[in-house]
Amino acid sequence: MYDFTGMIQGINNWLHSVMPDMAATVVGWVLIGAIYLAIFAVLGLVLVLAERKIAAFFQLRLGPNRIGPWGIFQTVADAIKLLLKEPVGTKRADSFLYNLAPYFVIIGALMSISVLPFAKGLQAFDIDIGLFFMLAMSSIGVMGILLGGWASNNKYALLGAMRSGAQMISYELSVGLSLLTVILMAGSLQMSEIVEAQRDYWFIFKGHIPAVIAFMIFTIAGTAETNRTPFDLTEAESELGAGFHTEYSGLKFAFFFLSEFVNMFIISAIAATVFLGGWMPLHFGGLEGFNHVMDYIPPVIWFLGKVAFMIFLLMWFRWTFPRLRIDQLMKLEWKYLLPLNLMNILLMAFVVLMGWYLGS
Amino acid sequence: MREKATTLYLGPQHPGITGNMMVRLKVEGDTIVKATTEVGYLHRAFEKLAEKRNWLQTFTLMCRFCVPEPDPMEESYSRAVEAIEGRIVPERAKYIRVMMLELARIGSLLLWHAGQAGSTGLYTVGQWTVGDRNYILDLFEELTGARIYHMYIWPGGVRRDFPEGFADKVLKTMDYLEGRLKDYDNLMFENSIFQKRTQGVGYVSPKQIIERGVVGPVLRGAGIRSDIRIDDPYEVYDKLDFKIPTETSSDIWGRALVRREELRQSIRIIRQVIEKMPEGAIYNKVPNPQKWTIPPGDALARTESSRGEIGFYVVSDGSNKPRRVHLRGAAYVHAMTLLEDVLVGQNISDVSTIMNSLGTCAPEIER
Numbered sequence: 001m002y003d004f005t006g007m008i009q010g011i012n013n014w015l016h017s018v019m020p021d022m023a024a025t026v027v028g029w030v031l032i033g034a035i036y037l038a039i040f041a042v043l044g045l046v047l048v049l050a051e052r053k054i055a056a057f058f059q060l061r062l063g064p065n066r067i068g069p070w071g072i073f074q075t076v077a078d079a080i081k082l083l084l085k086e087p088v089g090t091k092r093a094d095s096f097l098y099n100l101a102p103y104f105v106i107i108g109a110l111m112s113i114s115v116l117p118f119a120k121g122l123q124a125f126d127i128d129i130g131l132f133f134m135l136a137m138s139s140i141g142v143m144g145i146l147l148g149g150w151a152s153n154n155k156y157a158l159l160g161a162m163r164s165g166a167q168m169i170s171y172e173l174s175v176g177l178s179l180l181t182v183i184l185m186a187g188s189l190q191m192s193e194i195v196e197a198q199r200d201y202w203f204i205f206k207g208h209i210p211a212v213i214a215f216m217i218f219t220i221a222g223t224a225e226t227n228r229t230p231f232d233l234t235e236a237e238s239e240l241g242a243g244f245h246t247e248y249s250g251l252k253f254a255f256f257f258l259s260e261f262v263n264m265f266i267i268s269a270i271a272a273t274v275f276l277g278g279w280m281p282l283h284f285g286g287l288e289g290f291n292h293v294m295d296y297i298p299p300v301i302w303f304l305g306k307v308a309f310m311i312f313l314l315m316w317f318r319w320t321f322p323r324l325r326i327d328q329l330m331k332l333e334w335k336y337l338l339p340l341n342l343m344n345i346l347l348m349a350f351v352v353l354m355g356w357y358l359g360s
Numbered sequence: 361m362r363e364k365a366t367t368l369y370l371g372p373q374h375p376g377i378t379g380n381m382m383v384r385l386k387v388e389g390d391t392i393v394k395a396t397t398e399v400g401y402l403h404r405a406f407e408k409l410a411e412k413r414n415w416l417q418t419f420t421l422m423c424r425f426c427v428p429e430p431d432p433m434e435e436s437y438s439r440a441v442e443a444i445e446g447r448i449v450p451e452r453a454k455y456i457r458v459m460m461l462e463l464a465r466i467g468s469l470l471l472w473h474a475g476q477a478g479s480t481g482l483y484t485v486g487q488w489t490v491g492d493r494n495y496i497l498d499l500f501e502e503l504t505g506a507r508i509y510h511m512y513i514w515p516g517g518v519r520r521d522f523p524e525g526f527a528d529k530v531l532k533t534m535d536y537l538e539g540r541l542k543d544y545d546n547l548m549f550e551n552s553i554f555q556k557r558t559q560g561v562g563y564v565s566p567k568q569i570i571e572r573g574v575v576g577p578v579l580r581g582a583g584i585r586s587d588i589r590i591d592d593p594y595e596v597y598d599k600l601d602f603k604i605p606t607e608t609s610s611d612i613w614g615r616a617l618v619r620r621e622e623l624r625q626s627i628r629i630i631r632q633v634i635e636k637m638p639e640g641a642i643y644n645k646v647p648n649p650q651k652w653t654i655p656p657g658d659a660l661a662r663t664e665s666s667r668g669e670i671g672f673y674v675v676s677d678g679s680n681k682p683r684r685v686h687l688r689g690a691a692y693v694h695a696m697t698l699l700e701d702v703l704v705g706q707n708i709s710d711v712s713t714i715m716n717s718l719g720t721c722a723p724e725i726e727r
Binding site: 055058059060061155156159229230232233236237238239241319320321322323324325326327328 | 366368374375376390477478479480481482483484487488491547551553554556557707708709710711712713
């Protein structure tokens with residue numbers, strides 16, 4: 001199995017050997033930050049293109065096909081356009097909060113990406129509350145949406161923001177509880193240990209029935225967390241125009257837009273890490289030969305493949321489901337998902353207590 | 361705690377509103393307590409303009425009353441003019457007219473699919489149906505030379521006969537469309553979220569139906585079998601075999617099912633028309649348009665469009681221009697007065713779905 005710990009350690013040691021400790025640490029941080037920013041930008045561009053292509057595929061269209069082969073530079077052109085666009089805002093907006101809001105959203109997304117294990121050793125922070133940190137950071141985003149909607153001084157934006165607040169805070173519960181179900185098996189919140197615990201079986205196989213239920217709940221609640229159809233009430237086009245970002249344009253709109261896609265990546269990455277084994281190849285305890293063959297595929301590919309699968313699932317939802325109404329949305333969470341989730345945790349606790357899961 | 365009411369202006373430029381009109385909503389939280397429709401953004405004075413043009417020139421105005429379905433307007437106006445003048449329409453032209461009307465109905469219903477699904481956020485159905493409507497427009501283009509505004513149905517007949525092999529093309533398109541209906545069902549009508557969004561929403565009470573003079577799919581969705589094609593058959597509808605679907609729920613879902621079935625019935629009608637169509641002349645020659653005068657008199661012609669009954673009242677004073685032309689359309693009743701009643705007590709999210717379901721057509725309201 002590929003292990004990046006040595007490589008990262010090597011770079012670190014080399015930095016420390018050519019400059020004083022203090023400077024080496026700072027340079028290390030800046031390097032990591034730059035890499036993550038690059039990942040962030042590339043993710044946004046790739047995912048927007050993927051969304052448009054997949055939407056076109058579902059809708060029997062061609063999708064972007066003018067700029068570059070297969071339209072692959074379309075999103076680059078869009079990004080350049082957004083960068084060069086004159087920022088148009090409203091006069092009566094609360095300008096401090098109005099300008100601050102997009103950064104909340106984007107910082108939340110960036111911070112939560114930092115604890116993701118892309119492969120063994122390829123992780124910026126491996127803190128022992130990794131998963132908790134990730135959830136906490138990704139819910140900072142709702143602050144930005146609320147601020148933006150409030151500060152825009154626009155009724156549609158305010159409606160969108162309020163809906164978003166109600167929705168994201170409600171569904172946060174389901175996201176947290178469904179992850180907690182699986183944490184019972186892992187016994188740790190540290191991302192690297194969660195992945196390591198899935199060496200023999202991915203948690204979705206290891207925990208069989210309760211894990212599958214938790215996975216389904218997580219997928220539903222995760223879709224709601226990212227404000228995508230069928231839960232895109234925040235920016236429901238036929239009701240609110242553009243929802244909370246009605247009054248944003250240019251780069252600030254781009255921040256909102258980009259962070260939506262990065263949030264989708266984050267939710268998919270959490271699902272991949274916690275339920276589908278993260279970078280861990282498909283292993284079945286006891287099948288040594290099979291496991292060995294699977295090890296030949298690099299862990300980064302495994303991780304990105306699983307994330308891509310989850311992202312495709314979310315896009316599939318988006319283009320084949322209508323939107324729920326706000327009261328139906330709340331009913332779904334508080335009357336169905338939450339009680340089911342609580343019972344599921346009990347079931348999982350029982351399974352773990354009795355040792356009825358696969359593997360050891 | 362009593363919530364404070366605020367005013368929300370939905371339109372005239374809003375992605376959820378069908379056409380350029382505005383609905384001014386008074387909302388408490390998400391619930392609508394009062395709705396006022398405001399129109400006037402699309403007024404083109406067609407009825408007045410028609411009084412300044414000679415008889416043939418008015419046809420370019422009539423088809424523009426409602427953008428998605430111009431043919432029922434042409435048909436209705438033509439029949440009113442024919443009734444005053446006593447002009448006879450050849451048998452073949454009658455069949456061709458019915459085929460045009462049903463093709464227009466299919467095109468309009470496909471657009472309705474797009475609007476109804478799109479208003480609930482299901483844009484994929486919209487892309488599919490608008491794409492499939494293109495095949496209908498291709499047929500129109502081949503037959504009439506125009507895709508949207510055909511000016512094809514004239515007093516005394518239709519403008520052109522079928523091009524070679526056209527009947528087969530129509531049948532082939534119908535076969536294709538029939539195959540596609542299954543896909544629409546899968547994605548739209550059998551989707552439980554779509555059902556949840558539409559069932560019990562936008563209820564039209566019997567009292568409102570009587571007070572407002574509701575017509576078309578909204579009336580049939582409330583369980584009343586009323587259709588001009590059956591009640592007062594025009595052209596050759598009495599020689600054709602088709603059903604008038606009804607539902608009893610009187611909500612968006614009931615109306616959606618009515619329209620879903622109407623699409624199937626239209627395909628049936630077109631097949632029968634192609635089969636039964638006789639050979640022969642397609643029009644009685646119209647005199648030189650500049651000198652074409654119509655004897656004094658008035659007539660009302662009613663036609664069933666995809667949104668309900670439309671009636672043209674035409675008065676002639678014996679000159680080469682109409683004295684008065686008046687359209688009584690379905691959208692005017694549905695989207696101006698009925699909408700205000702239906703919206704009260706509903707959620708903001710449902711405004712767009714209800715408007716689509718009532719068959720709002722802003723150009724027809726304002727003319």
